[in-house]
Amino acid sequence: MPEGADSPGTAEGKGDPSPSPKRALIVGAGIGGLSAALFLARAGWSVTLAEREPLLNEVGAGLQLSPNVTRLLAPLGLLDDLEGIAVKPGALRIWNGTRGEPLSRAPLGKSAMARYGAPFLVVHRGDLQTALARRAKAQAAIDLRLGLSVESISESEDTVTARFRLADGSEETHAADILVAADGVWSKSRGLLGMPSATRYSGKTAWRSLVPREQAPLFAREAEVNLWLGPRGHLVHYPVCGGREINIVAIIEDSWREENWSAPGDPVQIEARFLGWHRKARDLVGSAETWKRWALCDRPADARWSSRRTTLLGDAAHPMVPFLAQGAGQAIEDGATLAALLRDAQTPDGIAAALNAYQTIRLPRSARVQSEARRQALIYHLEGIPARLRDAALGLLPAGALLKRYSWLFDHDASAPAR
Template identity: 40%
Template sequence: MTSVAVIGGGIGGLTAAACLLQAGLDVHVYEQASRLSEVGAGVQVSPNASRILHRLGLAGPLAATGVKPLAWHQRRWDNGRTLLRAPLAEALEATYGYPHYQMHRADLLDALVGALPPERIHLGHRVVGLTDGGDDVDVRFAGGQRVRAGVVVGADGIHSAVRQALFGADQAHFTGCVAYRGVVPAERLGHLGLEVTAQIWLGPGRHFVHYFISARRLINFVAVIEQDEWTRESWTDRGDVGDALAAYAGWHPQVRQIIGAADETFRWALFDRPPLPRWSRGRVTLLGDAAHAMLPFMAQGAAQAIEDGATLSACLRQLPPVAALRRYEEVRLPRTSRLQEMSAGNKTRFHLPDGDAQAERDSQMAEGSRSWSFNALGWLYEHDAGETSLTAHGSRT
């Protein structure tokens, strides 16, 4: 039986471990933090990801805390005019067989932790070195701990130590955007009569997203603004509610009331990296943000990490380790690269200044509103990462 060491205990790493364990592999997760936690708040779990989580037995926990949005609702920044309203909820589930959830990241992480025996998760393990000996990989941790595994999976995020060990140090690219993020108790905003939708407000040089999470007890928001420079790549820098309000001066009252109801915000600089030409070397590979960090403008970062875990599991179940990692990379890299490109493109599309280009965008959105989810994104939502991995060789599906 192939032994697998997954480095990183986030959403991607835990999903991969649960899929690998379900496939009969001997898998252990090694996380550098002293406890498992998720920074940030909201996460979208679209049908391409929820089908994988349901197969792991997580339909119950997801239904208990996840929120099924009625629609994507894209709106104009100043007067709230609907630009596009695409159905989700029952319509999406009927088409693709699995639901779309809006969730607190911590709720999703807790569900994944519950899918693994506690003895499979090892905290306080920070990788300091890897040596691929051909037959297995020697993993060294700070403090002197060592393990040997037949396969090592770097699921250790955008600052991945495993990626650096494989391909050397690299520099993330600041995308010119900074996000203020926060959560607000839903009862504070009851007077707004908010729909259970994912609302995206588009405006010059910035956009604003809000939706319910945690069984509708909380409202998550992300306010993304363009900024010339930034020096840190962090989820946890404190923001100022007053600064966020000032950035949205003149915007619709609903946007400003949601921001103003927050007790605190955090600032998050948006960095990305161009698609890697390869993810794997020998018996070591990458997964999630370590392999394909992307802007959040397609709401697919976590979903693609979840897909990675399902495909990796299918490949290792059917092929020898080195061949399995090559196939995993061949199948996954084109799809995630496509989504990286699309996510970056949405930055421009979301932030158009008022004018001819904005008017043309709005017209196209209005024309495509009725069928947007099902035609434009069918290729994304219908994909089964666990079943098509070995037949999708070299494809862009």
């Protein structure tokens, strides 16, 4: 049993301020859990971060970090850590996937920086998770525990307690002032907290591959985010890992579904799916030797996330299809807002009020991102005349208009929530 386990961080009566740091127990050390731990530690909380996996493997592929996210990572020192690892794309380019014609170009790079005061970055998920974990391990206020899978959660008026199973079959119990469930899209915590846990399959799967730069077609090596739109599918590609690897994601409409981030995908199957596409798109797909795939799902927005002592964060709260590239970003925003609201919460009632304010602020914003992402999928996968109309509309957009459309998303500062 680790030091302090089973004892809540406060022994004071309800309403008494306490000089000792408040204690948070976070379930899941993915992008959301790790960043929330760092934000909470900066807000003066002591954090136990319990992760099911025995190792934080560098699993996954590319993530886009838009200015609403990099703005939050900067004070944690993460932008310095990611220097030379994350790539700063100069533009977002949109192409017609079957004709190979350029449809639109949105400047990113310096333009995004000038407009939003924070950069637009693309990064390998493993690189971001490693950088966050390194920061967390260096913080005395954060106890990162690997190999702990949550089994039960119980809440009293002023304390929450969770039981975890370890790989050897033994158990550990931890208590804290709050519990934050950040255990991802297939969250077990949701069920333990009495929340609906079934996900909603989108009818689409994502296939991802990392191709060494020298093996990728020349056009794919540029420091740009590229989006190819076609009938019932689209492709996204950009460099990651300091430009050494090209991240390729192919989204197709499909009926396959499995709860797995990294199921193997057969290259022959995905190449066949893009046969009618432009040569460049086929070259891109053909340059990948191995593929991983995962089934895309989300969940209708909840009515609530928080109880008096518990709340949800990241994909456990608001899984979303990735067509606005905001899964990681919204998880990071959650942590920043939660910590800002908990900074001055000292009493049990104050903490409960902060958790309530957190859901009041974060639920509508993440619900909007969820629904805009779903809508985006419909637009991306149009066919025939609707697709022609979409392409014509994109072609008429003046420079800068595409970025302006996303101001509601990119302008937001989640670390300064208005109560």
